[in-house]
Amino acid sequence: MNQHIVSAFDTEIRDLQKKIAEMGGIAEKMLSDALEAIEKRDLRLAQQIITMDTRLDGLQRDIDERAILTIARRQPMAVDLRDIFVVSQIAGDIERVGDLVKNIGKRIIAMEGQFPPKSLLSGLRSMSLLALAQFKAVLDAYTQKDIDAAMAVWSNDGGIDRLYNSLFRELLTYMMEDPRSISYCTHLLFSAKNIERIGDHATNIAERIYYVVTGETLTAARPKGDDGPSMLTTGTDL
Amino acid sequence: MNIMPQVALDAAATQISMPTKPSAVTARGVNVYYSDKHAIKDLSVDIPARSVTAFIGPSGCGKSTFLRCINRMNDTIPICRVTGEIKLDQRDIYDKSLDVVQLRAQVGMVFQKPNPFPKSIFDNVSYGPKIHGLTSSKAELADLVEQSLRRASLWEEVKDRLEASGTGLSGGQQQRLCIARAIAVSPEVILMDEPCSALDPIATAKIEELIDELRQNYTIIIVTHSMQQAARVSQKTAFFHLGTLVEEGDTKTIFTSPRDKRTQDYITGRFG
Numbered sequence: 001m002n003q004h005i006v007s008a009f010d011t012e013i014r015d016l017q018k019k020i021a022e023m024g025g026i027a028e029k030m031l032s033d034a035l036e037a038i039e040k041r042d043l044r045l046a047q048q049i050i051t052m053d054t055r056l057d058g059l060q061r062d063i064d065e066r067a068i069l070t071i072a073r074r075q076p077m078a079v080d081l082r083d084i085f086v087v088s089q090i091a092g093d094i095e096r097v098g099d100l101v102k103n104i105g106k107r108i109i110a111m112e113g114q115f116p117p118k119s120l121l122s123g124l125r126s127m128s129l130l131a132l133a134q135f136k137a138v139l140d141a142y143t144q145k146d147i148d149a150a151m152a153v154w155s156n157d158g159g160i161d162r163l164y165n166s167l168f169r170e171l172l173t174y175m176m177e178d179p180r181s182i183s184y185c186t187h188l189l190f191s192a193k194n195i196e197r198i199g200d201h202a203t204n205i206a207e208r209i210y211y212v213v214t215g216e217t218l219t220a221a222r223p224k225g226d227d228g229p230s231m232l233t234t235g236t237d238l
Numbered sequence: 239m240n241i242m243p244q245v246a247l248d249a250a251a252t253q254i255s256m257p258t259k260p261s262a263v264t265a266r267g268v269n270v271y272y273s274d275k276h277a278i279k280d281l282s283v284d285i286p287a288r289s290v291t292a293f294i295g296p297s298g299c300g301k302s303t304f305l306r307c308i309n310r311m312n313d314t315i316p317i318c319r320v321t322g323e324i325k326l327d328q329r330d331i332y333d334k335s336l337d338v339v340q341l342r343a344q345v346g347m348v349f350q351k352p353n354p355f356p357k358s359i360f361d362n363v364s365y366g367p368k369i370h371g372l373t374s375s376k377a378e379l380a381d382l383v384e385q386s387l388r389r390a391s392l393w394e395e396v397k398d399r400l401e402a403s404g405t406g407l408s409g410g411q412q413q414r415l416c417i418a419r420a421i422a423v424s425p426e427v428i429l430m431d432e433p434c435s436a437l438d439p440i441a442t443a444k445i446e447e448l449i450d451e452l453r454q455n456y457t458i459i460i461v462t463h464s465m466q467q468a469a470r471v472s473q474k475t476a477f478f479h480l481g482t483l484v485e486e487g488d489t490k491t492i493f494t495s496p497r498d499k500r501t502q503d504y505i506t507g508r509f510g
Contacts (some may be wrong), residue, residue, distance in 0.1 A: 215495020
């Protein structure tokens with residue numbers, strides 16, 4: 001893309017995108033820290049995740065403020081207008097991802113003294129890694145304005161959904177077998193749900209990239225993971 | 239001035255998107271030359287009736303030149319030559335039998351700088367109807383002047399001083415007076431060549447509000463250098479560059495997702 005005649009306009013847009021990258025980096029770190037904290041039963045790390053979230057909130061406010069100022073100053077048109085509108089939306093997505101991970105952090109702290117056995121964590125681990133990969137990929141796609149990479153993320157979300165559904169069944173079985181597991185299984189189940197939601201935010205961002213680049217909104221239905229009875233329908237609608 | 243016979247429609251000219259309303263002005267294969275300079279190149283466009291069409295583009299792109307073809311203002315420039323076909327409601331405006339004075343009553347024009355006659359406000363508006371013999375009595379004429387001033391949203395501000403000079407009004411009022419003058423002869427089309435570029439933002443807002451009201455009854459074509467103004471007032475936008483019509487379509491589309499890279503570069507301030 002050519003540069004604007006007014007170079008300060010380019011700087012403003014670049015700065016907004018840098019802030020998005022910064023937010024993305026923090027959210028990624030929070031998510032991988034959450035996985036580590038649950039596996040190592042590290043309450044201090046869980047507490048750090050909760051603290052990191054305030055940084056995301058501050059950055060989101062900063063981005064929205066700057067976006068509004070840029071609109072007021074430059075009256076952006078066409079791709080610039082889409083760009084700035086979407087910057088604000090993506091900041092909102094990442095902020096939500098932060099909230100979801102923060103909630104996992106709180107659950108880790110709440111599980112103190114009655115952590116699930118390690119064998120129970122593999123499903124959550126796979127989900128987290130997949131969600132993290134999706135989230136990283138979509139942020140890279142945003143930086144590069146790479147529509148193919150964004151669409152790959154968009155169609156990959158089914159994988160997370162499938163993992164969520166099987167984890168749901170697995171945890172349900174444990175809870176039926178041993179009512180003492182209900183407490184930590186519920187925490188795990190909600191954490192899994194949060195991670196599934198993070199996957200949804202990654203696909204949201206993919207859709208926004210599609211809009212920035214093409215000027216059109218994706219109208220096709222998002223691919224969902226499981227052909228069988230889905231736990232997502234109940235999970236999402238409740 | 240040399241007027242060429244109607245040129246055959248070429249393939250490109252026939253692929254024009256259909257307007258949602260019947261077109262008031264239809265141009266096919268229009269070329270304009272100033273001596274050797276080829277100012278407009280094979281331009282075809284449909285201007286829908288009773289809506290606002292904005293022409294945008296960098297200086298010298300041909301938008302004003304094309305605007306002036308629509309009421310044959312270019313006839314006054316000896317070195318100017320127009321070929322192709324421009325129709326106003328199916329009637330070829332370059333037809334030799336056409337009365338140019340009558341055409342200019344049908345196609346009114348408002349210029350960049352307000353240019354009221356150095357006469358009273360009343361005379362400014364009544365001049366056109368008088369020379370065209372549109373009214374038969376003084377009372378009728380006075381009524382027409384009032385209606386025109388009302389339509390131009392100027393009546394309330396000037397009704398007590400109709401005999402005062404038109405040049406004594408503020409810039410924005412003068413421009414609305416010129417619009418009233420154009421309306422007085424019942425035109426079908428109003429051409430506006432940067433009508434707000436000499437006005438302050440409040441006067442501009444009043445003209446824009448007026449344009450929005452006028453489009454109920456008139457076909458309006460506006461040349462503007464303000465992209466925001468084009469986005470605000472028009473339903474259709476045409477982008478000109480180097481004498482070519484690069485892209486035209488719904489204003490909404492042009493300003494959110496234009497198809498052509500040149501349009502995109504221009505409206506986002508990346509040109510040159």
